[in-house]
Amino acid sequence: MTKKIFIFWLIILSLTLTKLFNSKTAFAKASFTFVPESVNTAISEVELRLKVTEEVVGGDLDFTFDPKIVQIQEVVPGDFWETPQIITNFIDKEKGLVNFSLYSQTSKSGEGSLARIKIRIIKNNFTSSNLKLESSTLIANSQGKKVTLTLGQVQILPPQNLTAAPLSLAPTWGTSQPTIIVENFPVKTTSAGFPFFKILAIALIVLGLTLIIVFGFLWKKTPKNVE
Numbered sequence: 001m002t003k004k005i006f007i008f009w010l011i012i013l014s015l016t017l018t019k020l021f022n023s024k025t026a027f028a029k030a031s032f033t034f035v036p037e038s039v040n041t042a043i044s045e046v047e048l049r050l051k052v053t054e055e056v057v058g059g060d061l062d063f064t065f066d067p068k069i070v071q072i073q074e075v076v077p078g079d080f081w082e083t084p085q086i087i088t089n090f091i092d093k094e095k096g097l098v099n100f101s102l103y104s105q106t107s108k109s110g111e112g113s114l115a116r117i118k119i120r121i122i123k124n125n126f127t128s129s130n131l132k133l134e135s136s137t138l139i140a141n142s143q144g145k146k147v148t149l150t151l152g153q154v155q156i157l158p159p160q161n162l163t164a165a166p167l168s169l170a171p172t173w174g175t176s177q178p179t180i181i182v183e184n185f186p187v188k189t190t191s192a193g194f195p196f197f198k199i200l201a202i203a204l205i206v207l208g209l210t211l212i213i214v215f216g217f218l219w220k221k222t223p224k225n226v227e
Helices: 002-025 196-221
Strands: 029-035 043-064 070-077 085-092 097-121 129-133 138-141 148-150 153-156
Touching: 070 085, 070 129, 097 153
Parallel strands: 029 148
Antiparallel strands: 029 043, 043 097, 043 129, 043 138, 070 097, 085 097, 129 153
């Protein structure tokens, strides 16, 4: 009987650990794409599109570019969220850095335009350059957890004409939301809390290990039948 109970708890412990491990490593995936993927005009608009399977509420976008070749003149929200709040809209034209953060009170999944970017090429004697998303870019779900991302970039080619008329971007969600310019803004996400399943899993693990030790000790102490 002791041996059967011992084997039973080994099975329960194994299943619990497997479930706990899978719950920690299961992440939703999302991907970014730029439209178009390359530009060769003096002033262009590029759309950053997001495709995600999980409900998400915010994003912190970090771009880099070569300031000797190109300048980012403006970044505005796309139509992925209906009325997003801009948290950070910071462009460093000397270092070639952009930080654009936005948040929505309504979560959403699917595909759509997350941001629109106004690019101005200031040099024509170069081979190619890139505007790219950095690995520090993140998208957060409704629990404040980061979503696994596939990043993208825009190839910038020499333009034929550097005297093009200026391009002005209008947010696709309207102009009623304020823009807050903050340098080096740390993105804050809400804590998802400690799930009930993890508490139960830890309790089962502790109980299982205790019973295994006790049953193992009793098993050794049980006298063997001698025929």
